[in-house]
Amino acid sequence: MKIKSITNYLLKQYPLSLQEEWDESGFLNKCDLTKETKKVFVCLDLNEKTIDEAIKQDAKLVISHHPIFTKNKDHELSSFNRKLISKIKKAKITVLSLHTCFDNSNQGMNFLIGTKLKLRNLKWYKGAKFVVGNFAQALTVKQIAALFKKTFGVSLLTTNANANDKYSTIGICAGAGLSVFAEKFDELSKKNILLITGDIKHHGWQDLANYKIDAIDVGHDLENCFSAFIASLVKQKFPTTSCLAITTCKKEKSI
Numbered sequence: 001m002k003i004k005s006i007t008n009y010l011l012k013q014y015p016l017s018l019q020e021e022w023d024e025s026g027f028l029n030k031c032d033l034t035k036e037t038k039k040v041f042v043c044l045d046l047n048e049k050t051i052d053e054a055i056k057q058d059a060k061l062v063i064s065h066h067p068i069f070t071k072n073k074d075h076e077l078s079s080f081n082r083k084l085i086s087k088i089k090k091a092k093i094t095v096l097s098l099h100t101c102f103d104n105s106n107q108g109m110n111f112l113i114g115t116k117l118k119l120r121n122l123k124w125y126k127g128a129k130f131v132v133g134n135f136a137q138a139l140t141v142k143q144i145a146a147l148f149k150k151t152f153g154v155s156l157l158t159t160n161a162n163a164n165d166k167y168s169t170i171g172i173c174a175g176a177g178l179s180v181f182a183e184k185f186d187e188l189s190k191k192n193i194l195l196i197t198g199d200i201k202h203h204g205w206q207d208l209a210n211y212k213i214d215a216i217d218v219g220h221d222l223e224n225c226f227s228a229f230i231a232s233l234v235k236q237k238f239p240t241t242s243c244l245a246i247t248t249c250k251k252e253k254s255i
Contacts, residue, residue: 001036001037001038001238001240001241002033002034002035002036002037003031003032003033003034003035003036003037003060003061003094004033004034005238006037006040006061006234006237006238006241007027007033007061007094007096009234009237009238010063010096010098010230010233010234011096013105013107013233014098014101014102014105014107014108015101016101017101018100018101018104018105019099019100019101019104020100020104022072023067023099023100023101024067024068024069024070024071024072024097024099025067025097025098025099025100025101025102026067026096026097027094027095027096027097028046028067028068028070028085028088028095028096028097029085029088029089029093029094029095030094031060031092031093031094032092033094035060037059037060037061037241038058038240038241038242039054039057039058039059039060039061039241039242039243039244040059040061040062040063040231040234040241040242040243040244041053041054041057041059041061041062041063041243041244041246042062042063042064042226042227042228042230042231042234042243042244042245042246043062043063043064043065043227043245043246043247044064044065044066044220044223044224044226044227044247045064045065045066046062046064046066046067046068046084046095046097047084048084048087049246050062050064050246051084051087051088051091051093053246054091054093055087055091055093057244059093059244060092060093060094061093061094061095061096062088062093062094062095062096063095063096063097063098063230063234064095064096064097064098065097065098065099065102065109065223065226065227066097066099067097067099068081068084068085068097070085098226098230102226103129103174103175104129109174109175109223109225109226110130110131110172110173110174111131112225112226112229113152113172113174113196113222113225114131114133114172116151116152116225117133117135117147117148117151118135118136119133119134119135119170120133120134120135120136121133121134125171125184127184128180128181128183128184129173129180130171130172130173130177130180130181131171131172131173132169132170132171132172132193133169133170133172134168134169135167135168135169135170137168138166138167138168139166139167139168140163140164140165140166141159141161141162141163141164141165141166141167141194141214141216142163142164144167144170144194144216145157145159145216148196148216148218148222152218152221152222152224152225153221153224154218154219154221154222155221156219157216157217157218157219158200158216158217159214159215159216159217160205160208160209160214160215161194161214161215161216165214167192167193167194167214168192169191169192169193169194170193170194170195170196171188171193171194171195171196172196172197173195173196173197174196174197174198174222174223175197175198175199175220175223176197176198176199176220177197177198178195178197178199178200178204178207178208178215180197181195181197181213181215182207185207185211185213186211188211188213189211189212189213193213194214194215194216195208195213195214195215195216196215196216196218197215197217197218198217198218198219198220198222199217199219199220200215200217224247227245227246227247228245230245231243231244231245
């Protein structure tokens, strides 16, 4: 299958026009898109493991969720990533990242997570870029945490809520999404909605406490569902193409 057939299809599903202004979704490296590839690698993060395996198996297309930021002044390009980009170019691998253009889609990350949780009435929250949905019945925070662990394989969860508090409605903004929720804190403080996101920092927890809003930090590993989903999408559209989903996050451990 021609590389451009796959990338054109994915960019039609998740157009770059949906990405945030600061983001760098799109091609990190674009080689000859008319070339054929029999294998596609899909991953959450671009790292040495993914690229080395792509080279080993002669895969000429890698699809990642997170890009390597090369232009954003807030994300300095590390020496490691410089070497990784050099390796990618030398191997003539096309790399396409679908980051916030995927997150902001009606068939993207937050809806994917909500669907896997079997939430009802799943929809964008009014005027915001996070989704809300309902469980069939109210669950305790402890039960909700257990559901995320079972469904997504996440292990390190943090919360400011009481374990036995019950919620029937949750808001989801995968990744580091607290700033997205923050735009609606005044409204959310008046609603009984448990927020789900990742990478909440010290001052973020303070803000949640000030507004009396409960949240669970599920980390970034939650987004690993991207890999299997995109691999399945490509496989359904191009059945002769081998598509491998790779989990690339290193699992942190409690000590």
